[in-house]
Amino acid sequence: MQPDEKILQKYAQVMVRYAINNGAGINKGDTVYLVGQECSKNLYMAIAKEIYTAGGNIINGYMPDNIKENSLSRFLLQNGSDEQVAFFAKPYWQGLVDAIDHIVFIIAEPDIHVFEGLPSARISMMNSARAPYMAMREKKEQEGKLSWTLCLYGTPSMAAEAGLSTEAYWEQIIEACYLREDDPVAKWKKVQQEIETIKHKLDALPLQKLHVKGQDVDLHIQIGKNRKWLSGGGKNIPSFEIFTSPDWRGTNGHIYFNQPLYYSGKRIAGVKLVFENGLVTFADAAENADALKEMIAQENADKVGEFSLTDKRHSRITKFMATTLFDENMGGEFGNTHIALGNAYKDTYTGDMSTVTTEQWAEMGYNSCPKVHTDIISTSNRTVTATLEDGTEKIIYADGMFLLD
Template identity: 40%
Template sequence: MYDTPTLERYAEVLFWALSRARTSAYKKSDIILVNYDIDGLPLAEEVCSLLYDKGMIPVPRMNETPRMQVDKYRKANNKRLTTLIPGQRDLYNHLNGSISIYAPASLGHLADIDPELIAMHGKAQQPLRSIMQTREDMGTFSWTLCMYPTQALAAQAGLTLEEYGHQIEKACYLNKPEPTRAWRQFAHKVDELTEWLDSFGDCTMHVESESVDLNVKIGQRRKWVGFTGRNIPSFEMYVSPDMRHTNGVYKSTLPTFRSGNIIGDIQLIFKEGRVTKVTAEHNQGFVEKQLNQDPGAALVGEFALVDKRFSPISKFMANTLYDENHGGEHGSMHIALGNSYSNTFSGETEQLTENTRKTLGFNTSALHWDLVNTEEKRVIAISPTGKRTTIYEKGIFTL
């Protein structure tokens, strides 16, 4: 799909992003896990080569193929789905970084699998996620992920493989001679924007568009987060709002793809934080199951805005990594149902205990489902004193 110079630039961007995502500098002989789908092998090879050049120790690991995944859920019993492979904990306790390359050969192969089985297997991996979170909090681990174009992705998005690959190339700045320099310049702008957004404090964000009339309360001890390096690309400015005070109507206008199901036009009605009514263009039952899987699944865990000046993504990409960063004609926003991000807490990480999360309204759930709206909109910050400031209009921040 890409020539060698483009793959080399992609690998450089990924290592730069991995380094930005970590609070302490990488050093020689650090261990980096490289997860990749088989169609992403060309990029995985280039990433491993670069890691060797930088004195790291890459651990390449190919993900399950679509057939392997289907067989796992159809043939394994509950014990096998919830068993951690011996050695996994030890590996994760020694990792210093992780680069994941998403390049699916199929998107719909899990559509007929019981979502509860998928959720069961996912929950069983929580100890590994906890290890990574602890090491990340210690400053000894960071992660990033990216996408590599495949025919399955292009077909689901209604694009040719070449068109899909071009969207990725533009979005990751791979069409520039020095993509990491372009990312550094963008990151500087992001830092200015998040500082400005933080200045509004515990306000209520009121969103108005053709199909959205929503109030989202930001909450106390919050900070806005922009480019962290954890995703390539990433153009969103996001915060985890107070889950208890979302009210109004929200509608996703980009289709969403989840567990082999593609769903369009999901409308949510919120009252005092919780979804009280949901309708979907199709797969209504699947949507309802997602929202009922635990007490936090029907509450908001993220509120985000994307400025069209920064994001060159203009097509539906059938993948959340890109769709939540949609630029297009009007920019975009998204809310995520489910789990909140702890990195939007303004205090020290260790202070965000379970009790503090509840007190401040940080949501907890196994779900984190981004739902994107691409309509022209206005976002108004309403202070506790009633002062109204338009912060986002016609696809751009007003700073």
């Protein structure tokens, strides 16, 4: 099953006329690095044509499908030397980052189990090799010269992993991205304004710490000074979450996640984490615990880089989709709570990011982990109580909704 041409055109309009440039849309003359696998060709072409129509330029990142029977990445992991697996062409990637204004990723997994049976440590080595590229991107983004955005193209493999038919999987995409609206770009701008209203109310509260409490969670999060909350603003399509990067040092307690995650091509399910003074002191999973522990063993991946909440009143996502982009924005009965282990989002800082030194980021409790930023999601009911700077408490989230005056 593939969506019809009209749906794809609207999808491309959302990505180019809204999502690019942090919700402002593309400017004439901008250069876009467009990344996707061959299974997403019809959406890739629709987005490319929309970029050209809007006066933009394209650097193509069109790749062969990564399937187990014929995967170059799998072949490299099985047969390459450590030096080959960890290879990083710095001049190439630096030149690419220098040349582009925006990045559009089309997430499309033709074989979600492509790395099944391979050692987690080997996969981590390959993933970690791209850390310098992520640092290059982050630097340019902090300077306000680069934006990125993600979207999803449904495949039979991803649908099967989620326990859905391909048609039902695409139905979630179409509904979540407002692709049946007459003007989906205008709809996204309206929804973003509503989410921004909640964000501004959070920013106006003198928050000191949060207490997340539910049947399977009892977790304390220290917000930290000079923080603000962010919402998607085009960075992800769809995006309904409101998030910040807390002071990692003030994370204490335990949390269980009822949604699986995918890391290094492996499904990790039934995750439980325990934190003491910001560090993960216990980590286990019912499925692929070795991959979870391999991830956490990366430098600074045992610390929180993000805390996020989604209001169920905005999200139309009601099903597990087997991809973080959608699962971290799930609505359903209770919205969702998620944290990310690893790298913090420095654009949650209220000041000028470009003036902050590495030492100052560390002093403020922003976690630095270019190799890892992994979201782990729970959709169980929970209440979030804020402690304000004067010591008073206020419930800001319950039953999947923000409670802000």
